[in-house]
Amino acid sequence: MFTLGIDVGSSSVKVSLLKVADGSCAASAFFPSEEMTIMAKKAGWAEQDPVLWWENMKNALKVVLQKANVNKNDIKAIGISYQMHGLVALDEKGEVIRPSIIWCDSRAVAIGDKAFTELGSDYCLGSCLNSPGNFTASKLKWVKENEPELFARIHKIMLPGDYIAYKLTGKMQTTVSGLSEGIMWDFNKESVADKLFSYYGFSSSLIPEIVPTFSKQAEVLDSVAAELGLPAGIPVSYRAGDQPNNAFSLNVLEPGEVAATAGTSGVVYGVNDSLACDLQSRVNNFAHVNHSSAQKRLGVLLCINGTGILNSWLRRNVANGMDYASMNDVAVKAPVGADGLLVYPFGNGAERVLGNTSPGAAIKGIGFNTHNQSHMLRAAQEGIAFSFRYGVDIMGEMGIKADVVRAGKANMFLSPLFRQTMANVLNARIELYDTDGALGAARGAALGSGIYSSAAETFANLKCLETIVPDTDKSAVNETYNQWKNQLNF
Numbered sequence: 451m452f453t454l455g456i457d458v459g460s461s462s463v464k465v466s467l468l469k470v471a472d473g474s475c476a477a478s479a480f481f482p483s484e485e486m487t488i489m490a491k492k493a494g495w496a497e498q499d500p501v502l503w504w505e506n507m508k509n510a511l512k513v514v515l516q517k518a519n520v521n522k523n524d525i526k527a528i529g530i531s532y533q534m535h536g537l538v539a540l541d542e543k544g545e546v547i548r549p550s551i552i553w554c555d556s557r558a559v560a561i562g563d564k565a566f567t568e569l570g571s572d573y574c575l576g577s578c579l580n581s582p583g584n585f586t587a588s589k590l591k592w593v594k595e596n597e598p599e600l601f602a603r604i605h606k607i608m609l610p611g612d613y614i615a616y617k618l619t620g621k622m623q624t625t626v627s628g629l630s631e632g633i634m635w636d637f638n639k640e641s642v643a644d645k646l647f648s649y650y651g652f653s654s655s656l657i658p659e660i661v662p663t664f665s666k667q668a669e670v671l672d673s674v675a676a677e678l679g680l681p682a683g684i685p686v687s688y689r690a691g692d693q694p695n696n697a698f699s700l701n702v703l704e705p706g707e708v709a710a711t712a713g714t715s716g717v718v719y720g721v722n723d724s725l726a727c728d729l730q731s732r733v734n735n736f737a738h739v740n741h742s743s744a745q746k747r748l749g750v751l752l753c754i755n756g757t758g759i760l761n762s763w764l765r766r767n768v769a770n771g772m773d774y775a776s777m778n779d780v781a782v783k784a785p786v787g788a789d790g791l792l793v794y795p796f797g798n799g800a801e802r803v804l805g806n807t808s809p810g811a812a813i814k815g816i817g818f819n820t821h822n823q824s825h826m827l828r829a830a831q832e833g834i835a836f837s838f839r840y841g842v843d844i845m846g847e848m849g850i851k852a853d854v855v856r857a858g859k860a861n862m863f864l865s866p867l868f869r870q871t872m873a874n875v876l877n878a879r880i881e882l883y884d885t886d887g888a889l890g891a892a893r894g895a896a897l898g899s900g901i902y903s904s905a906a907e908t909f910a911n912l913k914c915l916e917t918i919v920p921d922t923d924k925s926a927v928n929e930t931y932n933q934w935k936n937q938l939n940f
Contacts, residue, residue, distance in 0.1 A: 586632030699890020
């Protein structure tokens, strides 16, 4: 028995086939091999054609089915993970009205900031748990203001994963978790954020049917099943944004549990059981995949834009193109603290954790007679870990203590130096797993369809590959972090 997981990113679409019996990956593929096009007609804009996601999903699925060579009738459910915050607008015929305004598009910042000022922090942070910011609702307001003829044609709005589910099933649906990531959910009323919608001047009737994250949401259309080589009647039984899904894939579901990623940008995602918020709105709060009115489970998301992108920049410009493993070997030649060299990785746009400022990356304390390539490479990895610590401390103010951090063994977590520095500066155990978003979505599909009866069964076969514990003596790294924090200017 198998389940399918689909992960819709902005670079590619990945599809994985999960073997339910042992939790292993039967086959996996992504498409395209080169990154998908992101259209930017103006500076700060970022759009993609949702039809492109669908076509790339079909191509990846075809490869997976060829690789796995399983009886299609043994595939029992589909789960979907997707890039968060994107706006997909459909007309009454279900046709896409305009390209999706995706997560990294910043055109609606001023709209969201104005809404926050005029609606007030009590409502925005107390009911929606976030500033409207540059999220989906504000993007829709931009369309209303700037493309009124297109706005008038909108029948329903969706998030990227909702669109893929619609193409599979013909049903226009979404989830509470998805609505919350668009700042379209009122947590106090446990309903669509009508006050925000009224302020923006559009009706909550634009929201499609709301379905539980884990449930047999809709069945794949017979015609689509035949086209894709799937069994008739197979359900879509799970959908979630990429960061909640990444946390789910690591079995991060209960208060105090924390997940992390460190690719181009970095994320720490912790689970809370109260409607706490950061009054400075430096972190985001969303309904986690297992949130309900009876059992509150909030995902607290910290994003650092400049993490692995710093390491890749150094590889091209400082490390003479050496591979990352060799860079790590060079970095460990320098001592903890890199003899006073401090690196700040904030060179990839505005950092929410720094009040939406863009301080740029910085190198401080460099001594021409002291520091060399190994110091620079070590200080960079330490600086990335320090930026995580800075954000985790903010999460701590909201009641989330990161005693254990779970992550996929990928990207920056492939570096022994980075993960040990993280363990030391957070004073937390780091657990590394072999999983990803597409496999997480496939596990979600199995749970949502009832194939797995509980979260415990869902993750019974998830194996921890490696555990990193803090060193006994952490004085050097803590002293360096304090120096780094004291000289952080933004």
